[in-house]
Amino acid sequence: MIETLLIALTRFLVGGQARWTGAGPEPRQRIYFANHASHLDTLLIWSALPRPLRASTHPIAAADYWGSGNIRRHIALKVLNAVLVERSAKGPPGAALAPLRGVLSEGGSLILFPEGTRGSERLPGPFKSGLYWLAQDFPDAELIPTYLDNPSRAFPKGAFLPVPISCTVRFGAPLARRQGEEKDEFLERARQAVSALASDAIA
């Protein structure tokens, strides 16, 4: 019920058409990694996935936003099947990844935003290392670069209400794994794979 309503609302306001370029909507274990500019991003990718994939795909959501407030928390946990992570968590490096490893080891797929926080540029900023560690530990999961067009215009940082501007979700070809690749090299390559999916900027 809430699921249908959320998807209908997303479609009505921002469209959120899925464009599969290089990868199809197949039920494989995947890590979708995308640019992050808006609170709409999670909802957009989630509703762009076909229903069977949606059921096994878990968005990573920041606990400080999606975990606050009863309605938001309910939507994040019960409807979106999100995994909440503490962005400010202290502890040994990589500890924050534990819940994500849990999802992957149970065969689920993930949606993550490796920039860690929302940016305001068209192209994504530097990626954090989480994607690298997960890619190392789960070599069977396909790494799908994903580009979100326009959510930063529809619902920019600091805005109170989203406005209706059509957004598209572009899924690219799986990122190939390279033997012995350094962390920074890998992260830069991943970032470029997302940037390459961006449409040309309108002057």
Next chain:
Amino acid sequence: MSLMDKLFILFGGICGLLAIASMIGLALSRSTTSETGRATVDNLNARIGAWWVMVAIFAVSFGLGRGATVLLFALTSFYTLREFVSLTPTRAADHLPLVGAFYLLLPLQYWLVWIDWYALFTILIPVYGFLLLPSLAALRGDTGQFLLRVSRIQWGLMLTVFCISHAPALITLDIAGYEGQEFLLLFFLITVAQFSDVMQYVFGKLMGWTKVAPAVSPSKTVEGLVGGGLSAVLAGAGLWWITPFTPLEAAAMALAIVAMGFLGGLALSAVKRSMGVKDWGTMISGHGGVLDRMDSLSFAAPVFFHLTRYFYT
């Protein structure tokens, strides 16, 4: 003849035309073998299919009454404005004027149509919207390309909300001796505008040699314009019996609709071209976006509304 009889004939006639078009499309798709021909025929059939859907939506909304018709056009404005803004570069500082445009001015404009408050309906967006939007934009303190940004949103709102809202506003006109039939004016406007577009397309495909404005729209030809325009004027004259006009007046009204529709299509093609795209969107298969279908109506509706209001009420 009662309103219901007229509508029965009109919708029956349109369905008949579409049925013929569908059969021609089917025959063409069987006989065409060349690759470019196939693409044209596929596009033609997608267009015909979309026409069936559009006519059905229109028929249902009319069946449900004036409220549904106003709502249908409010949705049309919503989608065309969304298409316009999506293609127009905006910045974070434009967010507030966009909120004002979508959530305040658009519903307010259609509410004024619904309650028939003509005096405010006609100045809400050109006067108050014109004052409100730059004020909202200035609040954020971003002065970069300020005038350009404000005018983009303002003009988008004029075309997609203000102009298009004149089509359902036809229903609110009080014409002596024509009570209860005002919906037919809307039917007349849409039929003439869309028929003109279709016939311009047909004549342009069959015998279009001389381009009107190749830099703006390579598909608009003099032959298409003249052939399509004349057929639409004739069709308009032939529909005089559903309007308060004489046959000659109906032809003159149709001519005004055709002329404005052509200019609307041309002006909005220029906007698309300036943004480097061919279509406004992908919502209607074969036609592009909603605004690709509504561009001629957007220019024709206010002119037809005012001509009718001035001479017949």
